[in-house]
Amino acid sequence: MATFKLEIITPQKVIYSNDVDMLITRTTEGDMGILANHAPLVTELAIGEMKIKIGKDEEKYFVSSGFLEVSKEKVLILADKAMKADEIDIEKAKKEKEVLEAKLKKLNEDRDIAATEHSLKEALTKIKIGETL
Structure with missing residues (x-):
């Protein structure tokens, strides 16, 4: 199977840089699979699970928002x-979830509610991904 270069970068550091067989990730349009020689593409990432396949091995990642760019040279993920x-x-994520749910009940401004709901979705996704291991 043909491989392609995958890089995952956050504002803090490079999370991943390697040749892979396949990438499956969640975009705002739904789940997307990427193989070598994929058509060029730029899309927005959604909070979710990302799977990286190399041969028979599979690595799982949590990703929260950002962008995915597919070019001839590589696939680049710029994630928040x-x-x-x-x-x-998982325990920290569960505590975050409880705190955020309590905070959400007290908020009344749309902007604050949206930001808290986003953080809550991140915590819930971390729990779901972490518990599958």
């Missing part, structure tokens, strides 16, 4: 947040 599934602290 990204982490390998086995690095997720």
Whole structure:
């Protein structure tokens, strides 16, 4: 199977840089699979799980928002947040979830509600991904 270069970058650091067989990630349009020689593309990422396949091995990641760019040279993911599934602290994510749910009940401005709902969705997704390991 042909491979392609994948880079995952957050504002803090390069999370991943390697040749891969396949990438499956969540976009704002739905889940998307990328193979070598994919047509050029730029799309927005949604909060969700990303799977990287190399041979028979599969690595799972949490990704929160950002952009995916497919070019001839590589696939680039610029994510607000990204982490390998086995690095997720499930207990911390559950505590975040509880705090955010309580905060959400007290908010009354649309902007604050949207930001808190986004953070809550991140915590719930981390829990779901982390518990699948």
